[in-house]
Amino acid sequence: MTDLTPILKPKSVVIIGASRTPGKVGHIILQNYLNEGYDGKIYLVNKNAEEILGIKSYKRVTDIKGGIDLAVIAIPAEGVPMVLEDCGKTKVKSAIVVSGGFAEVGNVDLQNQIVEIAKRYKIAMIGPNCLGVVDPRSRVNTLFLPSYKLSKPQVGGVSFVAQSGAVGSTVLDLIAGEGFGLSKFISYGNAEDLDEVDILEYLMNDPETKVIIMYIEGIKRGKEFIKLARKITKVKPVVVLKAGRTEAGSNAAHSHTAALAGSYEANEAVFQQFGFTIANDLSELLYYAKIFESEGAPKGNRIAIVTNGGGAGVLTTDAIASSRFIKLGEFSASTNSALQKTMPTLVNIRNPLDLAGDADDKRYGDALAALSSDPQIDMIIVIILFQTPGADSRLASEVVGLKENTDKPMIAISIGAEYTEMHKIMMERSGLPVYDSPRAAALALEALFRYYSYRNHKG
Amino acid sequence: MTDLTPILKPKSVVIIGASRTPGKVGHIILQNYLNEGYDGKIYLVNKNAEEILGIKSYKRVTDIKGGIDLAVIAIPAEGVPMVLEDCGKTKVKSAIVVSGGFAEVGNVDLQNQIVEIAKRYKIAMIGPNCLGVVDPRSRVNTLFLPSYKLSKPQVGGVSFVAQSGAVGSTVLDLIAGEGFGLSKFISYGNAEDLDEVDILEYLMNDPETKVIIMYIEGIKRGKEFIKLARKITKVKPVVVLKAGRTEAGSNAAHSHTAALAGSYEANEAVFQQFGFTIANDLSELLYYAKIFESEGAPKGNRIAIVTNGGGAGVLTTDAIASSRFIKLGEFSASTNSALQKTMPTLVNIRNPLDLAGDADDKRYGDALAALSSDPQIDMIIVIILFQTPGADSRLASEVVGLKENTDKPMIAISIGAEYTEMHKIMMERSGLPVYDSPRAAALALEALFRYYSYRNHKG
Numbered sequence: 001m002t003d004l005t006p007i008l009k010p011k012s013v014v015i016i017g018a019s020r021t022p023g024k025v026g027h028i029i030l031q032n033y034l035n036e037g038y039d040g041k042i043y044l045v046n047k048n049a050e051e052i053l054g055i056k057s058y059k060r061v062t063d064i065k066g067g068i069d070l071a072v073i074a075i076p077a078e079g080v081p082m083v084l085e086d087c088g089k090t091k092v093k094s095a096i097v098v099s100g101g102f103a104e105v106g107n108v109d110l111q112n113q114i115v116e117i118a119k120r121y122k123i124a125m126i127g128p129n130c131l132g133v134v135d136p137r138s139r140v141n142t143l144f145l146p147s148y149k150l151s152k153p154q155v156g157g158v159s160f161v162a163q164s165g166a167v168g169s170t171v172l173d174l175i176a177g178e179g180f181g182l183s184k185f186i187s188y189g190n191a192e193d194l195d196e197v198d199i200l201e202y203l204m205n206d207p208e209t210k211v212i213i214m215y216i217e218g219i220k221r222g223k224e225f226i227k228l229a230r231k232i233t234k235v236k237p238v239v240v241l242k243a244g245r246t247e248a249g250s251n252a253a254h255s256h257t258a259a260l261a262g263s264y265e266a267n268e269a270v271f272q273q274f275g276f277t278i279a280n281d282l283s284e285l286l287y288y289a290k291i292f293e294s295e296g297a298p299k300g301n302r303i304a305i306v307t308n309g310g311g312a313g314v315l316t317t318d319a320i321a322s323s324r325f326i327k328l329g330e331f332s333a334s335t336n337s338a339l340q341k342t343m344p345t346l347v348n349i350r351n352p353l354d355l356a357g358d359a360d361d362k363r364y365g366d367a368l369a370a371l372s373s374d375p376q377i378d379m380i381i382v383i384i385l386f387q388t389p390g391a392d393s394r395l396a397s398e399v400v401g402l403k404e405n406t407d408k409p410m411i412a413i414s415i416g417a418e419y420t421e422m423h424k425i426m427m428e429r430s431g432l433p434v435y436d437s438p439r440a441a442a443l444a445l446e447a448l449f450r451y452y453s454y455r456n457h458k459g
Numbered sequence: 460m461t462d463l464t465p466i467l468k469p470k471s472v473v474i475i476g477a478s479r480t481p482g483k484v485g486h487i488i489l490q491n492y493l494n495e496g497y498d499g500k501i502y503l504v505n506k507n508a509e510e511i512l513g514i515k516s517y518k519r520v521t522d523i524k525g526g527i528d529l530a531v532i533a534i535p536a537e538g539v540p541m542v543l544e545d546c547g548k549t550k551v552k553s554a555i556v557v558s559g560g561f562a563e564v565g566n567v568d569l570q571n572q573i574v575e576i577a578k579r580y581k582i583a584m585i586g587p588n589c590l591g592v593v594d595p596r597s598r599v600n601t602l603f604l605p606s607y608k609l610s611k612p613q614v615g616g617v618s619f620v621a622q623s624g625a626v627g628s629t630v631l632d633l634i635a636g637e638g639f640g641l642s643k644f645i646s647y648g649n650a651e652d653l654d655e656v657d658i659l660e661y662l663m664n665d666p667e668t669k670v671i672i673m674y675i676e677g678i679k680r681g682k683e684f685i686k687l688a689r690k691i692t693k694v695k696p697v698v699v700l701k702a703g704r705t706e707a708g709s710n711a712a713h714s715h716t717a718a719l720a721g722s723y724e725a726n727e728a729v730f731q732q733f734g735f736t737i738a739n740d741l742s743e744l745l746y747y748a749k750i751f752e753s754e755g756a757p758k759g760n761r762i763a764i765v766t767n768g769g770g771a772g773v774l775t776t777d778a779i780a781s782s783r784f785i786k787l788g789e790f791s792a793s794t795n796s797a798l799q800k801t802m803p804t805l806v807n808i809r810n811p812l813d814l815a816g817d818a819d820d821k822r823y824g825d826a827l828a829a830l831s832s833d834p835q836i837d838m839i840i841v842i843i844l845f846q847t848p849g850a851d852s853r854l855a856s857e858v859v860g861l862k863e864n865t866d867k868p869m870i871a872i873s874i875g876a877e878y879t880e881m882h883k884i885m886m887e888r889s890g891l892p893v894y895d896s897p898r899a900a901a902l903a904l905e906a907l908f909r910y911y912s913y914r915n916h917k918g
Binding site: 023105145146148149150151162163164165166167169170172173174176177215217241243244245246247248249252253255256280281282283308309310311312313314315317318319320321322327328346348350352354357385386387388389391415416417418419420436437438439 | 482564605607608610621624625626627628629632635700702703707712714739742767769770771773774776779786787805807813844845847874875876878879895896897
């Protein structure tokens with residue numbers, strides 16, 4: 001197994017192509033290291049500078065004394081072989097080649113040349129033609145994107161592996177708007193040395209990673225991938241968005257990353273067989289990341305719905321009843337009698353449980369307390385429409401508190417603009433995953449149930 | 460046809476149950492009228508008050524001299540028959556009964572009684588048990604929800620008809636976060652006098668309404684509905700979200716609004732046959748509202764994709780190729796040669812057209828100019844990932860400008876957090892619909908094509 005630690009947790013890094021010019025890739029990367037508060041040693045290489053942003057700059061890597069874990073290479077393609085040789089001679093452990101201009105534009109020879117150098121010197125290399133990595137714990141960030149364009153994710157348990165740089169940064173930006181956090185982001189581009197198999201293998205054993213989500217256009221080493229696929233989903237959930245599902249999409253993918261997308265059916269069969277969660281678009285990638293980061297195994301597939309909007313309860317019932325894998329549960333006798341005692345008469349005791357538009361923290365609290373201990377209910381959906389009179393921050397706190405005290409998976413649905421968004425973030429950061437549609441919530445619980453069924457029964 | 464003008468554009472309104480107590484329904488409604496800047500005459504009825512918020516209050520409606528277009532009734536259910544009698548005697552033209560406590564809680568007799576009164580006096584009545592109406596042009600807003608909980612939609616061409624109050628206010632809140640605007644919102648609750656057939660008939664002839672979106676749980680007058688369905692989609696697009704599609708959902712709907720949801724298949728067959736656009740969840744309701752408010756008939760189903768993110772281009776290709784109704788077009792020879800002249804060599808001239816991560820306003824401008832005049836392209840999707848270096852406000856303006864000068868439907872996909880959101884709003888308010896996923900964009904264009912095919916071929 002290739003150790004990615006020097007790449008993700010480097011004690012020292014050299015930025016080759018560091019630049020004095022704001023806006024240039026080599027400047028943005030250096031700024032990232034400084035802004036994030038990276039506390040390892042930073043070296044710079046730039047032929048024409050003595051120092052950049054107060055840090056001494058060397059002419060060549062070979063001029064640097066002291067071991068280097070990671071080289072970030074951001075110079076024109078033609079120059080990469082030489083500096084990579086220098087890295088090899090200086091015993092640099094790993095490299096991220098962000099530079100483009102290799103196989104993706106037809107320069108196959110140049111690409112082969114750098115792969116040969118990396119292998120000869122045993123440099124673990126990511127790229128070329130990639131965005132590199134983000135690890136908010138080690139404060140490593142090689143993304144050469146203006147920071148104002150990209151919101152910053154929190155620290156968390158989701159690791160995201162992306163073949164495409166642009167999709168990668170887009171999803172990273174989306175993650176920032178969610179209540180869950182990032183463990184690692186790895187954009188691996190042309191994947192000429194380290195590829196998805198190496199990266200997944202590392203993340204499988206990474207204690208900071210609770211769930212892996214990936215965007216891929218093609219798989220290079222099919223056999224090795226299948227071997228790994230067999231093991232990895234026994235350890236943690238893996239969500240995959242495979243682009244190029246259709247013939248037209250597959251052709252487009254080939255033009256994009258020269259990836260042989262392969263038959264989607266064949267790919268999908270492998271993913272299904274080995275318990276991967278398949279996302280059909282970027283939104284689903286996030287739905288699944290969110291549920292797996294937060295929730296553990298449900299005992300079964302029976303769901304209770306609690307709502308302060310009757311219509312939203314009906315739509316959520318439809319979404320669950322449309323699934324082949326999950327269903328609405330029937331409340332146990334003790335739940336029914338507990339609810340009969342605590343609910344006002346206008347509340348019809350049935351699943352979905354419509355608490356009515358004036359439901360407040362007390363009514364939600366009573367209902368959720370009963371359902372949390374119901375042996376016939378395995379998972380709970382709490383719909384809170386914050387437009388209604390009784391829904392406020394106190395209700396949100398009450399639900400979050402109950403969530404902390406139940407071992408059943410519990411998620412919320414809240415739909416709306418500013419006032420809702422504020423409460424959504426508040427609930428998510430307190431550990432309650434919130435979805436913005438019945439469809440999204442049903443997809444998430446279905447995925448949770450299916451993954452843990454696979455893991456428990458095929459273990 | 461029932462004229463809803465007195466309800467939506469009343470020259471005078473009486474609020475029965477107007478209250479001095481902040482937070483009470485009768486207070487919130489009065490405040491809405493004042494805050495929105497309603498410029499008709501406002502009368503108040505409250506037995507125990509002389510004046511409320513500076514407006515004189517009457518003991519009974521019969522004490523008021525001067526014609527009244529609309530009575531908004533917000534008093535306990537038992538009192539409604541008497542005040543409705545009073546309204547009849549005073550020749551009030553229409554009424555919105557927001558009060559609950561009728562058929563939905565078993566008080567069928569009381570409900571029958573008020574319907575009889577409304578019919579006897581020819582009062583056009585909406586409700587009972589409803590949120591009422593919003594018309595941003597006439598500044599009428601009977602929603603009794605705290606205004607800080609609900610963002611305010613812009614004025615526009617989308618009319619929204621909702622059986623459920625909570626779903627209604629939730630969608631209204633969502634609309635506020637979008638770049639399109641509202642014509643009318645009508646929440647009609649128990650629908651005992653005016654129902655969906657009356658409301659749709661009015662909106663069909665309403666010049667301020669460009670597209671109708673509706674949330675329904677059941678249809679009461681099947682025959683009349685079908686008769687209207689035959690006509691209405693020849694005039695304007697109608698999008699329908701029918702809750703209770705599954706057996707479980709249908710049972711839940713019955714418990715919610717006492718609606719007989721009917722067989723979903725039967726309903727869906729009617730919707731399909733008469734060219735309704737069927738939404739499967741609340742998000743889709745918005746996708747379709749947005750496209751129909753902004754775009755007209757496409758000439759065909761051939762789509763061009765322009766992108767600054769290769770992966771997003773592949774995902775969008777997949778989404779379109781998965782549709783039975785729309786497809787990627789092939790660029791004409793003249794487009795190919797125009798692009799060969801203007802694009803840098805790294806841009807592969809094919810559909811999807813990947814302009815690369817450094818694409819700026821100039822490159823997008825050249826590409827879109829060529830595609831706008833391509834006779835083999837009917838609709839255009841512009842993907843702008845704002846995380847990339849070349850994407851900024853200038854690019855957004857350039858694309859909006861090109862959109863104004865093409866007669867082909869054109870939409871954008873932009874995915875991301877704050878920086879993206881800002882540009883999304885900017886583009887939408889300038890007339891370019893923006894979607895947040897390839898799936899949403901493909902669904903929207905498919906719906907646009909299908910609707911206009913129906914309308915043109917069955918005309």
